[in-house]
Amino acid sequence: MPLTDLLARAAMRSAPADVTDLAPLCSLIFGRLRALGWAPSGDLRGRPPSLADSDEALLAALVRGDAAAFDALFDRHAAKLNGYARRRLQLQPADAADAVQEAFLVLFQKAEAVLAHEPVNVPGFLFGTLRNKAAHLLAAGSREAAAGPPDDRELSLDEGALAALLQRETAERLASLLERACNPLEQEVVSMDLDDRDGPEIALALGITPNYVRQLRHRALAKLREALAEEAPS
Structure with missing residues (x-):
């Protein structure tokens, strides 16, 4: 599905x-x-x-x-x-x-x-x-953060984090995590990213800038990592 x-x-x-x-x-x-x-x-x-x-x-x-x-x-x-x-x-x-x-x-x-x-x-x-x-x-x-986008080192780490997340979680499990941790705009960015749509394509579809797509993706992945950490056994 x-x-x-x-x-x-x-x-x-x-x-x-x-x-x-x-x-x-x-x-x-x-x-x-x-x-x-x-x-x-x-x-x-x-x-x-x-x-x-x-x-x-x-x-x-x-x-x-x-x-x-x-x-x-x-x-x-x-x-x-x-x-x-x-x-x-x-x-x-x-x-x-x-x-x-x-x-x-x-x-x-x-x-x-x-x-x-x-x-x-x-x-x-x-x-x-x-x-x-x-x-x-x-x-x-929405308004883009005044601090600007994450730097390239953070972005590359996020790409690796997303790949690792997908290897561990089923699609249904990922959907549950996204729904609980992220707002719909962040969910859309991650969903389209997983469909191999690049930043400019996602930005055009949502009516935002590619820079803001990068920020939203970064925030979504941070929230997903936090949600997973909260569920991890102590």
């Missing part, structure tokens, strides 16, 4: 529920879906979600215009998405709402591809989209 999917799974497991401001957010997303061309029909609102309704069935019904399916998907996943954005990622309320909103809108826009993927993983897609949005919000609001 790709590291990005494993990171989404790790985010799902660690997400706390937070119901703050969910009602207005639900109404906002409902309106945005209609603006995208979604046409809900019939007396469909307010049906309570049932454990018998799979995410796959609900998403297919949502695409067909079943507004109750939207309610059920929102009620099932929004609190944990909101909690992850607000508490785990420490986003401001407006940014958290924006990230959760985008997760549901992108799910609707890419529903056909999500439904065609086996197995269908609606929560994984939602959390993956949320992580991606959070990374770009962090990139847009």
Whole structure:
């Protein structure tokens, strides 16, 4: 399984529920879906979600215009998405709402591809989209350290540390460490680095400078080493 999917799974497991401001957010997303061309029909609102309704069935019904399916998907996943954005990622309320909103809108826009993927993983897609949005919000609001990038000796040591880490840890274990120790922007840098994308490519994808990519990578590896050291037997 790709590291990005494993990171989404790790985010799902660690997400706390937070119901703050969910009602207005639900109404906002409902309106945005209609603006995208979604046409809900019939007396469909307010049906309570049932454990018998799979995410796959609900998403297919949502695409067909079943507004109750939207309610059920929102009620099932929004609190944990909101909690992850607000508490785990420490986003401001407006940014958290924006990230959760985008997760549901992108799910609707890419529903056909999500439904065609086996197995269908609606929560994984939602959390993956949320992580991606959070990374770009962090990139847009970040500032490079005044001290500048690490020197070349530190960078070369980090490259060796990353290689050693990958030799010891499985992809799932690495995803768990990244999710616990690093913010989404640092996670994205490490993930793309592991996909053999160079600094300029990563910088272009995230809208930051190559210099800042080096800093983020350095910080992420330092956090991973610290997380591993905390787990080592004394």
